[in-house]
Amino acid sequence: MLLIVVTSFALIWANSPLSSSYFDLWRQSMGIDVGPFGLHLDLHHWINDGLMVVFFFVVGLEVRQEFAHGALRDSSRARLAAIAGISGVAVPAVVYVLVVGASGGDGLQGWGAVVGTDTAFMLGALAIVGPRLSGQLRVFLLTLTVVDDFLAVSIIGVFYSDEIRLVPLLIALGCLVALWLLDRSRQWSAAPYVGIVIVLWLATLSSGIHASLAGMIAGLLVPAYPTRRHKVVAARQLFRDFWQSPSASSARAVGRGLSKGVSVNERLHEYLRLPTALVVVPIFALANAGVDLRGGVMAEALSSSVTWGVIAGLVLGKFLGVGIATFLAVRMGAGRLPEGVGMGSVFGGAALSGIGFTMSLLIIGLAFDASSDLGRQATVGVLVAMALATVLGWTIFKVAARRWGEETADLPMTLDSPVDPEVDHIRGSEDAQLTLVEFVDFECSYCAHATGSWEDLHKRFGDDLRYVVRHLPHHPHGPLAARAAEAAAKQDMFWPWLDFVFARQHALEREDLIGYAAELGLDVEAFVKDLDSAEVAARVERDTASATASGAHATPTFFVDGCRLTGSYDARTLTATLESSRRGARTKESQA
Incomplete structure (x- = not known):
């Protein structure tokens, strides 16, 4: 709109009684001289x-x-x-x-x-x-x-x-x-x-x-x-230094650290x-x-x-x-x-x-x-x-x-399929008013930090919010780690497994995952059997198909009450989006 306004203004000016001033303006000479050098x-x-x-x-x-x-x-x-x-x-x-x-x-x-x-x-x-x-x-x-x-x-x-x-x-x-x-x-x-x-x-x-x-x-x-995630982590330490001892030099160090990331x-x-x-x-x-x-x-x-x-x-x-x-x-x-x-x-x-x-x-x-x-x-x-x-x-x-029928030319924006308490992994109340769905990959470092936002969100919304995790493995160790999580889920240990493994993303080989099962007190023999089962593989494929049908191609991808979130996904943004969704739901209830 700005370009249309400026273009229209230029045409009007060039065809007005002040036309000569328009063309004379652009002929004005301007120059810079620095010693023997100049540009005019x-x-x-x-x-x-x-x-x-x-x-x-x-x-x-x-x-x-x-x-x-x-x-x-x-x-x-x-x-x-x-x-x-x-x-x-x-x-x-x-x-x-x-x-x-x-x-x-x-x-x-x-x-x-x-x-x-x-x-x-x-x-x-x-x-x-x-x-x-x-x-x-x-x-x-x-x-x-x-x-x-x-x-x-x-x-x-x-x-x-x-x-x-x-x-x-x-x-x-x-x-x-x-x-x-x-x-x-x-x-x-x-x-x-x-x-x-x-x-x-x-x-x-x-x-x-x-x-x-x-x-x-x-x-x-x-x-x-x-x-670069490791640079972001290093900048966090620099900010911690500034928080503990604020000064101009530590503030400058934070700025440099953020720039390097x-x-x-x-x-x-x-x-x-x-x-x-x-x-x-x-x-x-x-x-x-x-x-x-x-x-x-x-x-x-x-x-x-x-x-x-x-x-x-x-x-x-x-x-x-x-x-x-x-x-x-x-x-x-x-x-x-x-x-x-x-x-x-x-x-x-x-x-x-x-x-x-x-x-x-x-x-x-x-x-x-x-x-x-x-x-x-x-x-x-x-x-x-x-x-x-x-x-x-x-x-x-x-x-x-x-x-x-080409009414849109974009990826889907709604969650496909809806959350099912009988199948999906839900943290919080199953009948909560608000629903946050995250597609994750256990090897994605951003998932580990984004998933950690749950504690902040739970403090804010309490029983009004339920949090759902679905798999979208696309890193080298992602498919195996996703199956391992579902194998742990067979023993009702999905959420302890998620929190435990996200803190150990650097080691996701088969031997590492079996070792984690032992550390968490799982039945290791049953875990290994489920890890290789067709049932668990099909469960991961279900989530992957859901991601594709929902327009999610990278991790983490969030859906707030069934609508895909675009842009930032920090805790503050998620909170604002959830608050907006809650206000919208209350408005609809009052109108009904």
Whole structure:
């Protein structure tokens, strides 16, 4: 909504009696001089070559995260994203060239304007016109735009850069090597990365290569990895030191300890994500979306092959390139869609990928100069394509819901099957008002700490809460440990076993588990027999099937009164969610 408001404001300003002030503003020169060195650009270039580098740096950070522990770790999804992304760049470019070339070819250099998708606008449109629940479709489209953005930025660097200057280019390459070395050394402090990225930006700007490419590559070289549990545990000890003896030095030690537990990539992304979305991209929109449509410009644009090339490339090219490539890749077994996403939703998302605002306007400025006749015509094409792509996506989503039943494009959000006191393991009163279900893996360190929240929750809710554990073994020792827990349950020792074994996650071999049975006073012979029985294996499989049907794919996953909890799962969050559920239940009772 912010982007829509800013874009509308830019268009109104550019077509108002104050139009000249709009264009004069972006021509204002600004510069920095440090001794013999200086950098002087007009405001428009500071935004497009400066602020937008932050945007592309954030994109690079996100790409690295996806490869490290996101959707691109799954080879089939990464392959599907690569196929759809490459096709979603190539087909629009071909469509543009065919449309413009058929009219004489004036403006062919603008083919790059149709290759990129504006992620922010696309996701905003998806939230408005997409299915009621579209989390998995959103993940698919984000993965796709990762490839899309990388290719688009590469195209800018290769085809839309100025004359290359060797010395600054060598300095830029040296900065990239330095970032790679920092990555290899697992440097946890963000300051060295930021310093090198600033030098890299200045060198790239001086080299003649568009700085967006440097931003993207720099983001790719900042290390990302899952949170390190042992570092979190170490930080807890540091906080304990601060609690016992608060001082500036111990507080600083806590801050350093927490930083070491989270990758530099995620910390920089967290710092830059909101400023990029709420400041950088809107300022870019304000500086680039203003097109003076007076004096017959609109009529001229609608008769221009460049305008129609942009419209056809973005709306038709993206729809066909992404949609058909995805359909063929899935049918041929070259990749698989996220669970819960149908092909109707894919084509709806493919239509929305024709919203190419940010990248399109940037390339138009490089290819034509946005204030030229061809630049204005191409910009009109981008704005028209945004509206048409949104309408096309909305239409496809409606048809998919009505014809193929694709009312959602997400994982299930409700617990399947409901809690059964005859089968499930329940801690607390069986007829409690509130129910908390956790899917666990005995080798998952986060499960051990999340499961420990039960004591805090029980103190708060007492007999109003029942706690249920189901199995979702996905670590190497998880299946065996889950069967061992069920074998202990056969002797009515499930909860003592859970508490005992979660404190010994480092040793879950068969011999270790049999030893734990002896320590807990179980009948070891019966325990071993049950451990290998088909009945116990079937019990674990039941829980695993329940997890899949409920949309739980990782541990720990919580369900509050049958609804899957997303986001944080600390005791405070669980308490707030349970309180909200209790208030909702009481409201329904009073209304009844």
